[in-house]
Amino acid sequence: MSIAPIELDRPERKAAAKLVFDGVSKRFGRGPDAVLAVARADAYVGEGEFLCIVGPSGCGKSTLLNIVAGFERPTAGEVRLDGRTVERPGAERGVVFQQGALFSWMTVLENVAFGPRARGQAAGAARDLAMTYLEMVGLAGFARRYPYELSGGMQQRVGIARALANDPAVLLMDEPFAALDQQTRELLQEEIKRIWRRTGKTVLWITHSIEEALFLATHLVVMTARPGRLKAAYAVGFDADADRNVTTSAAFTEAKREIVGLLRAESIEAQRQEGVGR
Amino acid sequence: MTARNLDPDIAVQAGEAADDAGAGRRAARRSRTLSLASFAVMLLAWTALTGSGLWPPVVESIFLPSPLAVWQAFVKLWNIGYQGRSLAHHILISLMRFGIAFVFCIVVGVPVGLMMGMSASVRALLDPPIETTRPIPKLALLPLFIIWFGIGELAKTIVIITALFPLMSISAMQAVRSVSLRKIQAAESLGASRWTIFRRVVLPASLPGIFTGIRVSVGIGVTMLVGAEMVATSDGIAWMALSAADFIQTDIVLVGVLIMAAMGYSLDRICRVIEARLVHWSGKD
Numbered sequence: 001m002s003i004a005p006i007e008l009d010r011p012e013r014k015a016a017a018k019l020v021f022d023g024v025s026k027r028f029g030r031g032p033d034a035v036l037a038v039a040r041a042d043a044y045v046g047e048g049e050f051l052c053i054v055g056p057s058g059c060g061k062s063t064l065l066n067i068v069a070g071f072e073r074p075t076a077g078e079v080r081l082d083g084r085t086v087e088r089p090g091a092e093r094g095v096v097f098q099q100g101a102l103f104s105w106m107t108v109l110e111n112v113a114f115g116p117r118a119r120g121q122a123a124g125a126a127r128d129l130a131m132t133y134l135e136m137v138g139l140a141g142f143a144r145r146y147p148y149e150l151s152g153g154m155q156q157r158v159g160i161a162r163a164l165a166n167d168p169a170v171l172l173m174d175e176p177f178a179a180l181d182q183q184t185r186e187l188l189q190e191e192i193k194r195i196w197r198r199t200g201k202t203v204l205w206i207t208h209s210i211e212e213a214l215f216l217a218t219h220l221v222v223m224t225a226r227p228g229r230l231k232a233a234y235a236v237g238f239d240a241d242a243d244r245n246v247t248t249s250a251a252f253t254e255a256k257r258e259i260v261g262l263l264r265a266e267s268i269e270a271q272r273q274e275g276v277g278r
Numbered sequence: 279m280t281a282r283n284l285d286p287d288i289a290v291q292a293g294e295a296a297d298d299a300g301a302g303r304r305a306a307r308r309s310r311t312l313s314l315a316s317f318a319v320m321l322l323a324w325t326a327l328t329g330s331g332l333w334p335p336v337v338e339s340i341f342l343p344s345p346l347a348v349w350q351a352f353v354k355l356w357n358i359g360y361q362g363r364s365l366a367h368h369i370l371i372s373l374m375r376f377g378i379a380f381v382f383c384i385v386v387g388v389p390v391g392l393m394m395g396m397s398a399s400v401r402a403l404l405d406p407p408i409e410t411t412r413p414i415p416k417l418a419l420l421p422l423f424i425i426w427f428g429i430g431e432l433a434k435t436i437v438i439i440t441a442l443f444p445l446m447s448i449s450a451m452q453a454v455r456s457v458s459l460r461k462i463q464a465a466e467s468l469g470a471s472r473w474t475i476f477r478r479v480v481l482p483a484s485l486p487g488i489f490t491g492i493r494v495s496v497g498i499g500v501t502m503l504v505g506a507e508m509v510a511t512s513d514g515i516a517w518m519a520l521s522a523a524d525f526i527q528t529d530i531v532l533v534g535v536l537i538m539a540a541m542g543y544s545l546d547r548i549c550r551v552i553e554a555r556l557v558h559w560s561g562k563d
């Protein structure tokens with residue numbers, strides 16, 4: 001029931017891991033205007049683990065996730081999934097965005113069936129599959145609605161069902177609940193934990209909320225201000241099932257204090273850079 | 279099912295939707311009433327200015343005939359036609375000139391714009407001719423087209439096309455270029471091929487922008503029609519109004535103007551109805 005520091009650059013663990021960051025750097029632009037967004041990130045995520053990355057805003061979290069998704073190419077190093085180097089987007093890496101990524105011209109069901117259809121499944125089978133995942137996120141009754149008819153929280157559920165419908169090897173989530181109100185966010189956090197346990201997916205989760213990270217993660221990485229480096233890593237074990245109020249427990253508060261301390265230094269550093277940069 | 283009961287959003291949702299629909303209907307009814315009132319005021323002013331047989335006209339009927347006189351002119355034109363041809367002929371020939379150009383631009387101009395949006399090479403190839411000819415007032419090309427294509431239908435149709443084509447292709451191109459990168463990335467990471475992404479993501483996402491181009495084209499197209507029927511013609515509704523003006527038959531001129539207004543208005547309505555069916559999500563993203 002606490003957090004314990006771990007080492008993320010262990011070659012023997014890396015060799016066995018599901019998802020590996022191997023010296024990943026990303027520079028945007030050239031010359032004096034270049035921005036080094038991520039600097040030599042080394043990390044690994046084991047099969048079925050839930051890795052949360054927390055860090056001050058602008059530190060390169062999204063950049064890191066976009067590299068895993070294949071939307072961006074690293075300028076140095078590489079990301080490997082199941083031993084294969086990531087080069088482009090692919091269905092084995094499901095992505096859930098913060099908002100605005102649903103297809104407004106398709107019904108909820110068509111959105112979720114999109115992946116299976118695109119990968120060649122027959123329409124009927126894809127629809128059945130989509131329905132299964134809509135049930136999993138509690139939206140079976142909204143299959144025929146359009147995304148704009150749903151609340152923000154429901155839209156995120158659709159996004160999660162859509163990513164799951166492809167049965168991806170890893171789920172990539174970039175602050176998926178950041179635009180939601182507190183109440184909806186907490187409900188969805190419980191639900192994502194339930195879904196994660198049920199599906200056994202490997203998850204890479206980005207957030208700026210320490211509480212969210214501690215609640216969800218099996219592993220947690222703290223990123224530094226730009227250029228983003230991986231500053232510290234922890235194994236996390238808070239059992240919300242045993243204790244529904246785990247987030248108010250002393251151990252949780254203690255863990256939170258430790259991470260907040262780390263991040264505060266980083267946020268101050270990030271703001272100082274902003275001042276120098278402009 | 280348990281999750282449904284858990285989520286406060288879901289319960290609130292249905293009620294909100296019903297409220298929205300009610301407010302929307304009330305707003306629509308109010309604007310319809312206001313539009314009708316505005317029409318009625320215009321008609322009253324027109325009736326008052328022309329006297330309409332009730333009092334001496336403020337404006338001579340040679341400048342502005344009364345609504346009744348215009349209606350009578352319309353009935354007469356409908357029954358005996360104008361200059362040897364039926365009114366329906368004049369209306370249909372004008373609609374045809376506009377329609378052929380309009381449909382051609384939708385069938386060719388929009389796909390060209392889509393390709394320009396999708397491919398930087400196509401854009402590099404086609405942007406210069408479209409951009410350099412854009413400032414030319416297209417009606418000024420009509421004499422040239424008459425020399426090239428004769429005084430038949432071709433020159434008229436082509437002059438309308440030259441005005442509508444860049445409009446539709448450029449708006450289609452811009453629509454494609456402004457499709458949210460996030461939606462394309464979502465499709466990519468769901469395993470969609472380039473063709474699937476085009477067909478099921480880029481194309482539908484561009485439809486609102488394409489329709490904007492099409493609707494603007496209706497207005498410009500009807501204006502171009504008037505210009506195209508100004509020279510080397512002996513039929514068409516704009517021609518009827520123009521030639522009636524030579525004989526100061528103001529009532530016939532007004533019938534022509536009103537018919538063209540009705541044409542423009544109904545074409546715009548048709549586009550709007552099709553748009554509302556096809557892009558129900560527009561503006562709700």
Ligand SMILES: Nc1ncnc2c1ncn2[C@@H]1O[C@H](COP(=O)(O)OP(=O)(O)O)[C@@H](O)[C@H]1O
Pocket residue numbers: 028029035036037055056057058059060061062063064226
């Ligand atoms: N496409 C891009 N071009 C240039 N700079 C970028 C681009 N994407 C991100 N950046 C910069 O990289 C840094 C990290 O951005 P991001 O990964 O979005 O941070 P986070 O998600 O942690 O808030 C920021 O300073 C941002 O301005």
Ligand SMILES: [Mg+2]
Pocket residue numbers: 061062063
């Ligand atoms: Mg981000």
